[in-house]
Amino acid sequence: MKLTDKQWEKIRDLIPDGEKRADGRGRPWRDKREVLDGILWILKTGAQWSHLPATFPPYQTCHRRFQQWQEQGVMQKVVEALARDLYKRGGVDLSECFIDGSFCMAKKGGSAVGKTKRGKGTKIMAVTDAGGTVLSVSVQSASPHEVKLVEHVLEERFIAPLPVKLIGDKAYDSDPLDENLKQQGIEMVAPHRSNRKKKKTQDGRKLRRYKRRWKVERFFAWLFNYRRCVVRYEYKEENFKAFILLACMLILLKQFMR
Template structure:
């Protein structure tokens, strides 16, 4: 049997503690690993839920479990546990974080949420690229995804810069969170006085070039761009390229923003597991 897109034993061992032991009372439930492998198959292939292979169980059971895990915060718990492990092993770069946005086209199936859930509430809108969503992504200096937020496709990137950065909360063993890097790199779309002031307030050095019209109007000491750190900004673009290999990411099929966000978080988790399960022992 092909195990393509399924977790290895080492990867499952890192996230198994986030699932409660099976109860001996009541209707027996499916193994969490089997269900999670089914959800990851959907994430990779972008296939409809009804096309889920039988080896993962009935598609509607896997789908309903996916929805329950969203509502119960199970996926968030897995994400935070893996971020804690990465932080403890020194695999998160706090010297430089990078910020960027990218549009994702939405399928026609993504439209049609209940009327009380408007398109704006579900982070859907029409831009020059078509109908879809915009993902505002924060990575560390190595291209490791840390946080994101969703907005309608026509939204300006600067409008969600503060929100995306605020979502980056890296847990520590003391129970507190690290929420800021030494430097933040972003392109000219994020060059605004308000955002630069917010970064200064948080004691983060902005690595953001000015737009040409801002340079002409700027008074006082000219802003100096840290070119060494700015050259590394492309890691966030490469991270987007990696994420868009997941077909459930590259095209949005979910009507609800929380369901689309859950798939993005699972993609983050796969990146974390890849980092944590690499054999870093020196070769002799």
């Protein structure tokens, strides 16, 4: 897949050019747009780097630039810039946000990998706004309960303002979590588990919001259209998250194409 001219104009200044050597020697850097298109082909197809078609720059070049951009935090900066722009234009609704997590099998192990009944894997956590626009993603071990992963994904958000209400499924029914979020000005809305022993803290009126939780599930459906995000093949969690952020970049860019 390749970016359209309109999409490229939106992010071109956020993608750094290759640094030139002080002595002027060495080969010239390949065009950064061509390299990014090659990386996005890997993201979309889930193929190995060595299978990159000859229509793109050499796979070694694309892989090397991917590593450089990941280490420089380029993907994070691009997504944050797009999210901030959208927020300033009134395209983000924080009145109610949705949270969920999705398990990814980790084929090669590595950091942020944990054991579960489904095998070793990583948990992708995400928060979206009232319209389903992604506001935060994090990559964490799949072993801990999702309740313990909430605050970390909030810390990884793309914009500074916090949600007013955060809506999740029964996995987020936790009085300590409710109290921690309340101290940050966030109201947690989640159905009670059937085995809950303490008194109920939610009422039916608030839980009507739960019916709109499909918006965060839709985000994961969009995310997993990019096959490199479906199964984790990267040993380093930073590399896997870089692919997740690239997918988020493409999803956010669609907001500017309307």
